[in-house]
Amino acid sequence: MIRCPRCNSRHIYPVAGGYAGWTYRCKDCGYAGPLVIEFDSEHPQENEPLQRKYRNEVNEMRRRRRPYLWVALLIVAFLLALIFFML
Numbered sequence: 001m002i003r004c005p006r007c008n009s010r011h012i013y014p015v016a017g018g019y020a021g022w023t024y025r026c027k028d029c030g031y032a033g034p035l036v037i038e039f040d041s042e043h044p045q046e047n048e049p050l051q052r053k054y055r056n057e058v059n060e061m062r063r064r065r066r067p068y069l070w071v072a073l074l075i076v077a078f079l080l081a082l083i084f085f086m087l
């Protein structure tokens with residue numbers, strides 16, 4: 001049995017992923033990726049670390065995206081200073 005790593009839904013199915021091998025797609029939340037929670041019904045809690053790993057990866061991606069916001073703010077501040085000195 002497989003489950004979605006994002007929303008824990010069972011409505012996840014494999015799709016042919018070409019060069020990357022198998023990828024999975026979730027009907028409930030739209031997740032698409034190679035990571036999936038696989039378990040036999042006897043030990044469902046064993047895959048908890050996998051789910052945590054996925055969440056950490058998502059958080060890491062969000063953290064990496066943040067510096068661009070600061071660069072954008074710096075550019076805006078620079079342009080405002082430029083306009084101020086021109087007047």
Ligand SMILES: [Zn+2]
Nearest residue numbers: 004007026029
């Ligand atoms: Zn899902």
